[in-house]
Amino acid sequence: MRVTVLGYQSPYPGPGGATPGYLIETDHIRLLLDCGSGVLSELGKHFPIYELDALILSHYHHDHVADVGVLQYGLMVHQLFKERDPEKPLPIYAPETPTAHAENLPYRDATRFYPVREESTVTIGDIQIGFLRTDHGDGDPCYAMRLECGGKVLVYGADSGPATNWGSFIREADLFICEGTYLDHNLPKTPNGHLSVRQAAELAQEHACRALLITHLYHGYDAAEVRRQAEAYTAGKCYVAEVGLGINL
Numbered sequence: 415m416r417v418t419v420l421g422y423q424s425p426y427p428g429p430g431g432a433t434p435g436y437l438i439e440t441d442h443i444r445l446l447l448d449c450g451s452g453v454l455s456e457l458g459k460h461f462p463i464y465e466l467d468a469l470i471l472s473h474y475h476h477d478h479v480a481d482v483g484v485l486q487y488g489l490m491v492h493q494l495f496k497e498r499d500p501e502k503p504l505p506i507y508a509p510e511t512p513t514a515h516a517e518n519l520p521y522r523d524a525t526r527f528y529p530v531r532e533e534s535t536v537t538i539g540d541i542q543i544g545f546l547r548t549d550h551g552d553g554d555p556c557y558a559m560r561l562e563c564g565g566k567v568l569v570y571g572a573d574s575g576p577a578t579n580w581g582s583f584i585r586e587a588d589l590f591i592c593e594g595t596y597l598d599h600n601l602p603k604t605p606n607g608h609l610s611v612r613q614a615a616e617l618a619q620e621h622a623c624r625a626l627l628i629t630h631l632y633h634g635y636d637a638a639e640v641r642r643q644a645e646a647y648t649a650g651k652c653y654v655a656e657v658g659l660g661i662n663l
């Protein structure tokens with residue numbers, strides 16, 4: 415598997431930036447995890463968007479889904495232009511609630527909706543994907559994803575507060591993509607469904623993750639400061655997200 419960061423910022427993209435979206439590629443398939451603001455523009459730097467095989471959404475907060483509508487328009491037009499098979503709508507795997515959001519995922523011949531639950535296991539090409547509900551938000555589900563392919567494990571933690579019950583989900587993952595929404599100076603006293611960079615590093619260290627990619631960062635953060643506050647993670651290589659960063663597993 416190869417992962418490329420297409421967007422990592424939150425809650426909104428800084429100048430020239432993008433909110434969360436991660437391209438996952440194998441020899442057989444190309445899929446996208448989340449589709450935030452600016453992600454489609456970045457995706458097009460790698461290959462035409464009509465070559466995408468699937469999209470998985472962790473949850474429906476704007477920073478993770480902002481570009482879904484334009485992706486639907488784009489695929490519709492590529493089908494009209496005969497560049498994408500109209501018989502091949504893009505599958506979008508996403509939580510079944512809130513239904514007001516889920517209802518927007520099927521669009522003409524461009525996209526189809528496949529509901530995801532915590533007990534779901536999805537196989538897309540040569541990748542098997544499991545889901546874990548995280549501590550996030552206001553009662554609506556947010557799912558972390560565990561992707562397995564060729565003996566390697568990648569976990570995308572999505573948005574996940576400190577009360578997430580990880581169990582063995584991230585244990586010894588070859589790469590853990592974990593949010594570090596806050597730095598020490600702006601971490602709220604009461605947890606609100608997000609982690610700080612320091613908490614992300616401690617979590618990855620506790621579960622012996624083999625590499626850590628810290629993401630979901632405010633665009634104004636200094637990458638060197640993020641790296642400093644991740645000092646608790648020593649079990650493997652620590653990456654700080656930037657647009658275009660690629661990691662091979």
Ligand SMILES: [Zn+2]
Pocket residue numbers: 473475550551573
């Ligand atoms: Zn969220």
Ligand SMILES: [Zn+2]
Pocket residue numbers: 424475477478573630
């Ligand atoms: Zn978010």
